[in-house]
Amino acid sequence: MSQSHGIGGLVFDEKKKARAPEWNVFFALILIVVVFEALGAMLQGQSFLFDSADRFDTIFNEQRLKIIILQVAIIGIIALGSTQVIILGGIDLSPGSVVGVTAMITMSFAQVAEVNGLANPKAVFGPAWMDLPVIVPLLVGLVCGIVAGVINGLLIAYTRIPPFIATLGMMVTARGAAKWWSKGQPISFPTDSYAAIGQGMNPVIIFAVLAILFHLILKYTVYGKHTYAIGSNELASRMSGIQVSRHKVLVYTIASVLAAIAAIVLSSKNLTAQAGMGMMYELDAIAMTVIGGVSLSGGRGSILGTVLGSLIFGVIISGFTFLKLDAYYQEMVKGVIIVGAVVLDQYRQQRAAARM
């Protein structure tokens, strides 16, 4: 019997299923690009994605294609975690703050001793802790992510408080820790090897590799099947022998580790760590996930959808700047698009349920 993942505990036949929801997201992406192309031709006399001014050897405006992905790659890494948490039927509000505290702590172990021949003016530790090999800050960063994630997971799985509350607590606590770490001072001037991590298109490569990895994991491993199963029907999953609590800890830990990776890439790309870093990233990540067709009620969605959702975000940001749209309108339009996506998601769900 061929079965796809279920909706609200119901399992339905693959043959009855209409086209994959990712297609809807893809069409939305194309539609938005077309709108920007049309407006660009009308208002700017320029093409949005094509090399209309003949500045490159290719037919596309390479620079714009790159920035569209680059500017969403870091939040995209977080969104890969949010996707798994939301498919599990949970929510994670903490990754933005985890980014903040991880960036601060990690950058402290990645500093150079000398800047322009003078002692590093932003030094956190003494000279013995400077110019360390890059593996040290990387491990420190991953440990930060694991600690935050395990705490989130244990709270949710074993104290049974709602994920919203548990991760809200982590969001506030981790932000506090980020401010406390250096008493609010920014931490700058990393070693060359640390700085290399986030330079150029590296954030995009890291995002792409992680996206493919987790796409495969969710689709083809027991881990993935359990994640969908618990999100569809937790009770049934428990009855059928899935270790629900343990699995939850694992998923929340993976989400926080992804946030920690985002923190490393972000602080390296910017050559600085600041206590306010990553503020509100969790909401952008959740928005990308939802736009990508992941259902907030759990059990449904995919990494591919989230990647497409992040691309929609990137296209919108670049499109606004391309049109020289007044800064005040940009956030308003972004908000409308997020709500529109959820409305669409509800509509899709109802139609899918009606088909059964």
Add this chain to the structure above:
Amino acid sequence: MKKTLLAAGLTSLLATTAMAENIGVSMALFDDNFLTVLRNGMIEQAGAMDGVEIQVEDAQNDVAKQLDQINNFIASGVDAIIVNPVDTSATEAMTNAAASAGVPLVYVNRQPVNVDTMPDNQAFVASNEIESGTLETFEICKNLRAAGKGAGARAYLMMGELSNQAAVQRTKDVHDILGTDMCNFIEIIDEQTANWSRDQAQDLMTNWLSSGETFDALIANNDEMAIGAIQAMKAAGIDMASVQVGGVDATQDALAAMAGGDLDVTVFQNAAGQGAGALDAALKLAKGEDVDQKVYIPFELVTPANLANYTAKN
């Protein structure tokens, strides 16, 4: 004899307690680099004085929380309050709360909307925001002229958070300078916000670069955005000698960028000086002394020529 000694000891103890000044401080937010320097300037100044106790709280950018903190300070009987307002248009209630309790109040860094109607035991300590954007833009204008671009130059303008007075004022300063006869050869190609953030500035600059427009200058409302723009320009292989880049704040990162030849202009706002000035005013008001109601700590222009004087200041 023992009794006398004990009495003398007690009296001196009481005397010091009575002499200690308790100052309550409510900062708009802790995780802002500039405000952190200001806050630390205040704490250091208090630590260096005898008998000054200061208690600093974080209003976390929440107007209501800040008013609660002020009322809590009043309830615990502080001698004076220093407020770094979250929202400069929400200060009337704070002024009233402190005035009705007879507690002196000093606003620091951000100019309250009621600055001209405050009672005598309230004051405002800051730098005159009009100076920063003006100094920055005028220096860039002079540099562009010196580079032989006086016949016509094009610039991008990067703004801070639009709900923030400093961003609005600095942006207006830029336009005012570019409206003068000496500097009206500079044309603004586009102005957008990067919310004071280095990361957003990197992305915004790259988006601008993708349009392929030629430009001669980038004027940013603060250093973090200027640095982000520089990182994006360098990644795109732009020769930093051919572009004038200006910021405001003279942060350590900005001074390093200037030493590296990337940043051309920044403006030093004496954060620690403002913090110390606010504490000074608060202590004087607590003792019943007269204080100027508006105390201005001047902005200072920083260029590669005088860079060395500032490396130890922020």
